[in-house]
Amino acid sequence: MDHSGEKGNLSQVQHVVLVLSGKGGVGKSTLTTELALALRHAGKTVGILDVDLCGPSIPRMLGADQQVVHQCDAGWVPVYTDTQKSLALMSIGFLLESPDEAVVWRGPKKTALIGQFVSDVAWGELDFLLVDTPPGTSDEHLAVVENLRKHKVDGAILVTTPQAVSTGDVRREITFCKKIGLRILGIVENMSGFVCPHCSECSNIFSKGGGEELAKLTGSPFLGCVPLDPQLTASIEEGKDFMQAFPESSTFSSINRIAQAVMASTEAA
Amino acid sequence: MADVPSNAPEHCPGTSSAQAGKSSSCQGCPNQAICASGATKAPDPAIEEIRVKMASVKHKVLVLSGKGGVGKSTISTQLAHGLAGDSTTEVALLDVDICGPSIPKMMGVEGEQVHQSGSGWSPVYVEDNLAVMSVGFLLSSPDDAIIWRGPKKNGMIKQFLRDVDWGQVDYLIVDTPPGTSDEHLSVVQYLCGAGVDGAIIVTTPQEVSLQDVRKVIRFCEKVGLPVIGVVENMSGFLCPKCKTMTQIFPPTTGGAEKMCLDMGLSFLERVPLDPRIGKSCDEGRAFLMDVADSPAAAAYRNIVRRVTEYCASRRHQGDAD
Ligand SMILES: Nc1ncnc2c1ncn2[C@@H]1O[C@H](COP(=O)(O)OP(=O)(O)OP(=O)(O)O)[C@@H](O)[C@H]1O
Ligand SMILES: [Mg+2]
Numbered sequence: 001m002d003h004s005g006e007k008g009n010l011s012q013v014q015h016v017v018l019v020l021s022g023k024g025g026v027g028k029s030t031l032t033t034e035l036a037l038a039l040r041h042a043g044k045t046v047g048i049l050d051v052d053l054c055g056p057s058i059p060r061m062l063g064a065d066q067q068v069v070h071q072c073d074a075g076w077v078p079v080y081t082d083t084q085k086s087l088a089l090m091s092i093g094f095l096l097e098s099p100d101e102a103v104v105w106r107g108p109k110k111t112a113l114i115g116q117f118v119s120d121v122a123w124g125e126l127d128f129l130l131v132d133t134p135p136g137t138s139d140e141h142l143a144v145v146e147n148l149r150k151h152k153v154d155g156a157i158l159v160t161t162p163q164a165v166s167t168g169d170v171r172r173e174i175t176f177c178k179k180i181g182l183r184i185l186g187i188v189e190n191m192s193g194f195v196c197p198h199c200s201e202c203s204n205i206f207s208k209g210g211g212e213e214l215a216k217l218t219g220s221p222f223l224g225c226v227p228l229d230p231q232l233t234a235s236i237e238e239g240k241d242f243m244q245a246f247p248e249s250s251t252f253s254s255i256n257r258i259a260q261a262v263m264a265s266t267e268a269a
Numbered sequence: 270m271a272d273v274p275s276n277a278p279e280h281c282p283g284t285s286s287a288q289a290g291k292s293s294s295c296q297g298c299p300n301q302a303i304c305a306s307g308a309t310k311a312p313d314p315a316i317e318e319i320r321v322k323m324a325s326v327k328h329k330v331l332v333l334s335g336k337g338g339v340g341k342s343t344i345s346t347q348l349a350h351g352l353a354g355d356s357t358t359e360v361a362l363l364d365v366d367i368c369g370p371s372i373p374k375m376m377g378v379e380g381e382q383v384h385q386s387g388s389g390w391s392p393v394y395v396e397d398n399l400a401v402m403s404v405g406f407l408l409s410s411p412d413d414a415i416i417w418r419g420p421k422k423n424g425m426i427k428q429f430l431r432d433v434d435w436g437q438v439d440y441l442i443v444d445t446p447p448g449t450s451d452e453h454l455s456v457v458q459y460l461c462g463a464g465v466d467g468a469i470i471v472t473t474p475q476e477v478s479l480q481d482v483r484k485v486i487r488f489c490e491k492v493g494l495p496v497i498g499v500v501e502n503m504s505g506f507l508c509p510k511c512k513t514m515t516q517i518f519p520p521t522t523g524g525a526e527k528m529c530l531d532m533g534l535s536f537l538e539r540v541p542l543d544p545r546i547g548k549s550c551d552e553g554r555a556f557l558m559d560v561a562d563s564p565a566a567a568a569y570r571n572i573v574r575r576v577t578e579y580c581a582s583r584r585h586q587g588d589a590d
Contacts, residue, residue: 024337025337054447054484055484057481100487102302102335105305106419108419135337135368136446141416165375196511205506
């Protein structure tokens, strides 16, 4: 590898933001996807690096699951979701022969692939590189942070759902960020309340307010709540651009506010 | 050593070598995953120790899912409570989710300590016949993070399986973290020697979840772990006000039932989204007993029944091979 010491393929990437959660299934990949779309609508060029090797969701969530990556002189060419090349993706999902193939790897092998993902993808010019991660604090997280160390990482967005079982895991994730010196851009409370589409009654299926409380308790910025929205799940299932399809929804405005906050806190730093 | 399969590539390092599944010539070999899983290498002495230890455990059931947050731990706890509802059945619940151990909180024993005794670690008892072990008991504060790489996690799992003093147990339920990684390989590798009854696979109805779950099912096939069946969790939400059912996580590709049909697996149950489940879990209470008349509790009871039937029909194979 001749990239050590310099920034190599990441030299033209302005901001790097990790999306983390100690808990699984809280919406890291969904939020990564929607933030990328929101940033793109704000005129930014965005890349998503998916380091979830066992359960890569990014290709499908962006309707790119049939794509494959190609090689060029500078390394791997990411998959672009549009002809303007404003949204670039890299995921192990693009390297598998069949979508059902199980990636059953122990840590050291995962660490090696993530090293390649960080150094060998020809991202070109990007305003933001978002990194979607698997749940927990383990090999993948350590690998991506270590490999990105030579580059500047702006910080991490922590995603949680409101219930205590989830905020408990995210509390431990905060300790992880502090230990490795990763700035916390803020906490997002996802799946916060569900408004019945028939009678507009709001049910707090996974409780309410836990993310905001955790932010207060740990002195981290709170970026906002995203409600449980079946239209969002449906868009994600079909790989459609929710941010384009439902600009009137309250989910849209919450995600947009989070995107604005991320731009403000990274661009100020 | 005659450990090069006939369908292996030219430079196969041998299925029991340290490079098995890892060398560059392994790329593309149909046996790569199984070699990389470690299953083919020279046996770790712990496998035999664990087999001996587990001789006092009649049935061993793993709870798996490729996807995070689908409700593995919730189902594990309700299954444990349900089985322990019969006071003559001894139940043990082992949490091998090392980075996000949620079992202590869900079982209402957060902050408890495990004790060392001459014969190993004693688990924490929730009821006389319900014992729990989790890495969560070894953390000193709710902020503690376990930042371990794979090999260290494997060591901890080995200790949990070998050194916990469960006593005579009818059912051991093992709750796992999401994915198909070190923890899963280790548990399977160590427990298969001791005879596992099978795995319960948990998913939610939407394709984003099913696509990960299919990978776990492939994993089970590869390592020869029988699948007891699939549970579809968070299947529909009944509005408490207008009683309309909304599919918050819509089964856009037919849900778990269709997947089971396609893959020839048993479909166990559909558990609806019920805000009271999360609340009970946060408070460490047994939802199954607390809200016994709910559709979700009925679904859990049916899962318990299916699991006991499955285990009873399957001859105990602890001493086989
Ligand atoms: N606010 C929301 N409203 C409705 N559905 C949501 C919302 N957030 C996430 N979802 C859905 O919940 C499911 C889980 O989300 P997602 O896959 O993004 O979680 P994750 O944290 O990346 O999971 P994993 O830990 O397995 O990687 C997906 O089907 C997603 O579409
Ligand atoms: Mg994800």
